Amino acid sequence: MELYFQEKPTSNQWWDWRWQLAHGARTLEEVSAYLGVSPETLGGRRGQEAYPLFVTPYYLSLAERPTLQDPILRQCLPSDDEVSCQAGGEADALGEEEHSPVPRLVHRYPDRALLVTGNLCAMHCRHCMRKRDWGRALLPLTPEELSQVVSYLRRNPQVREVLISGGDPLMLPEENLRRIVGALSAVESVEILRFGSRVPCVLPQRITPRLAAILASGKPAWLACHFNHPRELTREVQAACDILNRAGVSMVNQSVLLKGVNDEAETLGKLFTSLLRYHIKPYYLFHGDPIQGAMHFRTGLEKGLQIMDQLRGRISGLALPAFAFDLPGGEGKIRLQPEQCLGQDGTGAPLFRSWQGKTISYPQGCGE
Numbered sequence: 001m002e003l004y005f006q007e008k009p010t011s012n013q014w015w016d017w018r019w020q021l022a023h024g025a026r027t028l029e030e031v032s033a034y035l036g037v038s039p040e041t042l043g044g045r046r047g048q049e050a051y052p053l054f055v056t057p058y059y060l061s062l063a064e065r066p067t068l069q070d071p072i073l074r075q076c077l078p079s080d081d082e083v084s085c086q087a088g089g090e091a092d093a094l095g096e097e098e099h100s101p102v103p104r105l106v107h108r109y110p111d112r113a114l115l116v117t118g119n120l121c122a123m124h125c126r127h128c129m130r131k132r133d134w135g136r137a138l139l140p141l142t143p144e145e146l147s148q149v150v151s152y153l154r155r156n157p158q159v160r161e162v163l164i165s166g167g168d169p170l171m172l173p174e175e176n177l178r179r180i181v182g183a184l185s186a187v188e189s190v191e192i193l194r195f196g197s198r199v200p201c202v203l204p205q206r207i208t209p210r211l212a213a214i215l216a217s218g219k220p221a222w223l224a225c226h227f228n229h230p231r232e233l234t235r236e237v238q239a240a241c242d243i244l245n246r247a248g249v250s251m252v253n254q255s256v257l258l259k260g261v262n263d264e265a266e267t268l269g270k271l272f273t274s275l276l277r278y279h280i281k282p283y284y285l286f287h288g289d290p291i292q293g294a295m296h297f298r299t300g301l302e303k304g305l306q307i308m309d310q311l312r313g314r315i316s317g318l319a320l321p322a323f324a325f326d327l328p329g330g331e332g333k334i335r336l337q338p339e340q341c342l343g344q345d346g347t348g349a350p351l352f353r354s355w356q357g358k359t360i361s362y363p364q365g366c367g368e
């Protein structure tokens with residue numbers, strides 16, 4: 001929707017990430033001024049007191065209606081449910097802090113480790129799994145911390161892939177990011193860098209040829225981005241993806257299944273198939289973690305399975321992500337598939353449920 005500005009931005013300003021950040025909204029009053037409504041119509045005062053708000057004018061402009069029912073505003077504006085509907089939620093549901101062998105590194109799986117580079121983001125996503133970090137000052141990774149991480153990686157050459165996470169690593173100062181990419185790539189056993197970032201979605205203007213060149217300046221670079229709704233795919237995103245593609249950065253997407261945002265097969269089907277046109281492969285659809293302050297977004301695993309079942313066969317297999325969730329206490333991810341096996345027929349041949357719901361037996365050969 002059209003935003004209200006005291007001074008309407010020029011096209012150059014709109015495409016400038018610094019302008020976007022400088023004009024980001026931090027209060028319900030600022031948001032309601034942009035949207036042209038009274039702060040009371042948005043609600044969420046208690047939510048904002050518990051978890052601060054930050055959103056760029058760009059992201060706000062993707063909204064169609066100035067209410068919390070809008071799938072864009074639901075992801076960026078506080079809701080009182082963040083405080084009132086929190087049974088079962090934890091601060092660190094994934095036990096990240098227990099799996100940290102050196103500061104800033106989470107090493108849970110044999111061949112990959114996750115680096116926390118800071119806690120600055122271009123938006124405060126209301127469903128954030130690291131909401132616990134918002135309140136504390138987590139400064140950008142220092143050179144000393146980086147060299148500790150590098151020596152851990154040298155002692156543990158089974159780590160072939162480093163996930164560069166945050167916060168949002170694409171919000172780091174360029175020199176910082178360049179130093180991190182350089183240091184990790186200098187470790188011989190590190191083969192792949194995987195950046196986790198929502199910048200392509202919430203601040204696509206930040207993706208400049210210079211930034212893309214930094215990402216691509218070391219070991220082969222993958223970028224895991226985070227789009228949740230088809231309305232987030234815009235010409236600004238198209239421009240960002242073109243730059244990343246040209247620089248040789250491969251892209252996948254991790255969506256979170258969010259109640260009232262994207263918990264319908266039609267919405268997700270449109271998102272997943274559209275992402276392919278931007279050269280982004282849908283990788284995961286996550287069920288929401290039991291995080292304090294984000295419980296009201298959870299749908300239940302059954303809902304995700306239903307949606308995956310409605311999508312299988314109907315949209316390109318390339319567009320289908322894995323539906324997954326994280327076990328509590330850092331026990332790792334589980335991928336779930338809708339049940340397609342129906343047991344056996346009278347001859348012992350296995351039976352399957354086709355994507356159209358037919359029961360089909362699979363022929364067995366001799367010797368099986």
Ligand SMILES: *Cc1c(COP(=O)(O)O)cnc(C)c1O
Pocket residue numbers: 106107108109112113114163333
């Ligand atoms: C999710 C995660 C990974 C990556 O898992 P993939 O299945 O390879 O995407 C790695 N380390 C940690 C700590 C994670 O939470």
